Amino acid sequence: GCCHLMATSRSVSNISISIKATSPRCSTFFKKNLLPILTVLSIFLGVALGLTLRHTSHERWNEREVMYVGYFGELYLRALKGMIIPLIVSSITASIGKLDLGLSKKIGLRAVSYYIATTVIAVIMGIVLVTSIHPGTGSEKGSLKMGGKSEVYTPDILMDLPRNIFPSNIIQAAFETYKTSMIPPDMEVNSTHIAYLIKKYNLTEEDLPPVYEWSIKGGYVRSTNIMGLLVFAAALGVALSKLGEKGKPLLDVFQAFSDASMVITGWIIWLSPIGILSLIASMMVKISDFSVMLGQVGMFVITVLLGITIHGLIVLPGIYMLLTRKLPFRFVANMGQAFMTAFATASAAATLPVTMNCLEGLNKVDPRITRFVLPIGTTINMDGTALYEAVAVIFLAQVRGLALSMGQIITVSITSTMASIGAAAIPGAGVVAMVMVLDVVGLPAEDLSLIIAVDWFVDRCRTTLNILSDSLGSGVVFELSKADLKAVNDMNENTDDQIVLKEYIAVEDLNNIHNVNEATESRAV
Structure with missing residues (x-):
């Protein structure tokens, strides 16, 4: 009995020692991962809150009520977006200026090669999946809203891209982007929206004059010209590097400004749980009908998500392992905060500060790489967008019962790649880029009405894939x-x-x- 009592006391003491040893580990784990844990909780709480609010009223929530629910999310987004210009200009200028010009060229070439390669692979994968699964086959053509032509003209979009790359006023580029508009001849109206013209003048599609007879009017719209700022910052960095010792004081100012911007970003990131909860809740309240996720459009969503999953879980990690000879699991896990922010905000630009913070703080990527490569990637590397556009165009053709030729499919792949690369310089990037691809294969822009109802969800998924590609790209360039x-x-x-x-x-x-x-x-x- 005595021996049994002593053995029991030893086992109890051993358990207490193991608990004491484990509790500091748990405490350290929670302290280290407090922000990601709170962010994950905020996503689930946001969904729960949104669904609860939806069922508190039988009537549809109006815009003002949705605005109240998403107010804190709006403030969080504004704070993140406010850091985009300071980060892009200061980080690009400082990174290029402090690096040897020969090395800058090498790094830039490696980054752009990676971006183009992954985007092309994403487009090809999207085309293979949509032509294999046929999500649009067997649907009724009447499900599409028919209408007139689009006011978007592909040559104008392509020519506006270089116009925005070389802005006439760098201050104006911080808040406005150039856009070419078309005005129908002999029609004194302020709006250039063709659907508006058709309705107002009781016209048919045939009544409208050919597009080459329309007047051309250039103007500016409220949208940051990221491409123009990026090119200016890169040119300034090269110039300061050429100046040598003369340019060093100004380079130090840009470096300090970049570091200070990252500190402020760190403060903003701690607001993520509240902001993401608010954004997710408002999104759930705003959705008019969940049933659109089923049926024909549901198959389209499944096709896109399958492509995103294969590209994100197999292709991109495979490229990372092939080029770096390292496993990507820890690297990707450390980017969790950036992925959750991307899903909540549906904006790669707004997620840029968070992505930069994760890469430098957790994955220990050299700041000279992240602050040079990431802003470029955020602007031109859109794997998810390119995949989505390729799938959407062929899906809409299938819905109309049109069989695209091999030449048209190749055209879709090239145009999707170009549209995704130039998307950041176009106001209303996603829709305008999609219209550009539709126009090339002769499909009307009104067909977008079929998939626009699910875009809120797919947009978040493709943005998350864009961030994954940018992050792994930075890791690849750093290792090389x-x-x-x-x-x-x-x-x-x-x-x-x-x-x-x-x-x-x-x-x-x-x-x-x-x-x-x-x-x-x-x-x-």
């Missing part, structure tokens, strides 16, 4: 550039040593001169 970065670091250390040596020699020379003067004076005395 490690030797080059080390060489630059060694060169800078040697330069610093030479400066210290020169200063030491200068001080020694002054001491020698002083000693000689003292000796001369003593002899004279």
